[in-house]
Amino acid sequence: MFNLSVVNIIPDAHKDAVNQIAELYDCGENNLSVKLIDSSGAIYWGCHSWWKPEDYxxxxxxxxRQQVVPAELAPALEHLYERLMLDGSSQENWQSALDELGLSLVEAE
Incomplete structure (x- = not known):
């Protein structure tokens, strides 16, 4: 059952590496695609997904992870913020993550 709400957020500098890691796990391309910004103007990227707890x-x-993730990509994972919520609201989980990190959505340009 896909009942684990997972929010992932990464600083801009590590977006490409973490997206490559997601592809290695067959999670598709460009997962971290929601552009976020903090109060100082720093850019972050985020996404939400539903997981089965056993898969997560x-x-x-x-x-x-050491068997799947190449050594040159692994350091990016140290910057990956993950927020999990079992059997909860995905919107609540997403908003709580943004609040915790002081981030907001970048309006379409």
Whole structure:
């Protein structure tokens, strides 16, 4: 059952590396595609996805990550913010993540 709400947010400098990692896990292209900004003007990228808890446990296992993620991409994961909510509201999880990090959506240009 896909009942684990997962919010991921990354600073702009690490977006491409984390998107490459997501592709290695067959999560598709350009997952971190929601442009965010903090009060100082720094850019971040975020996404929300639904996971099965058992699949997320495999994805987040450090030993298994070492087998999947190339060494040159691995340091980007240190900058990845993840917020999990089991059986909760995806919108509440997303908004709580933005509030915790002091981020807001970048309006379309």
């Amino acid at each position: 446990a495999i994805f987040s296992d450090d030993e298994l």
